[in-house]
Amino acid sequence: MNLLIHGYGAMGQIVEEVARTQNLTVAAIVSPAGGEHPVSIQDVEADVDVVIDFSNPALLDDVLAFGKAKQIPLVIATTGFSEAELAKIEAASQEIPIFQSYNTSYGIALLKQLLDQLVPLTLGYDIEVIEAHHRKKVDAPSGTAELLTRAIEAKRDVTPVYDRTPRREARAADELGMHSVRGGTIFGEHTVLFAGDDEMLELKHTALSKRVFANGALAAAATILDRPAGLYNLTNLYEEATHVTHKRL
Ligand SMILES: NC(=O)C1=CN([C@@H]2O[C@H](COP(=O)(O)OP(=O)(O)OC[C@H]3O[C@@H](n4cnc5c(N)ncnc54)[C@H](OP(=O)(O)O)[C@@H]3O)[C@@H](O)[C@H]2O)C=CC1
């Protein structure tokens, strides 16, 4: 598997490190900051089998154009896409295999499965999603908070509310509050709180390193390599990705 690592910030660098420990071939790295690497994906000349993208939505068009021109699969792990950008990813997936997920950890895949089962049973409980990340994160709420919110919305009639400051009223039963904490070096923490009368239930996932995301992205890359064109995610790649992603680091 000849990898192209697109985006060479904190995550791109960890993907490179983890790929090398797994004896995978890093054929090219694209670093908008320049240095020894190409600045743009369009300048990559190496033979590449799959792209792993941890960068910025501003670069989406370039990544999709590259994947379609070379007819190779893409693993898109960047967060913060608009609805229009997500639609572009979906359209491109009719031509090439694309894995797109706002969180590549195995634990979040498990949390989503739990929510699918649990949320229909929680009428009468108020649900809030709380996420915490490092001080360098630029997007909020996190992609994972959006992913979890969509999973909850699919199972209960709720309306996401990100900012309560303009409201001066009691919480409506159908609200789904979302909250962001930023500080320090927190790798990523997501809590789904079910608050009932005189009791609370919390489902919480804590990433203990960035390696967990790199490992999951590499597992996704290996899994979609030979897939037909289509849009893949943690749910429909779940079975195959499990044994790879969940191996001991
Ligand atoms: N799906 C998942 O499981 C995970 C997703 N992520 C997501 O991956 C992305 C990258 O995270 P991380 O590596 O921590 O972020 P960094 O800020 O450390 O790196 C981002 C990379 O994208 C480039 N970049 C950023 N903005 C632009 C822009 N406007 N135009 C061109 N290049 C740009 C940066 O280049 P330069 O250095 O020149 O600024 C850098 O190479 C984020 O969206 C993050 O939320 C992160 C962890 C897990």
Ligand SMILES: O=C(O)C1=N[C@H](C(=O)O)C[C@H](O)C1
């Ligand atoms: O920027 C990060 O670091 C992370 N971003 C993703 C998100 O926005 O959910 C995934 C993970 O939580 C780390």
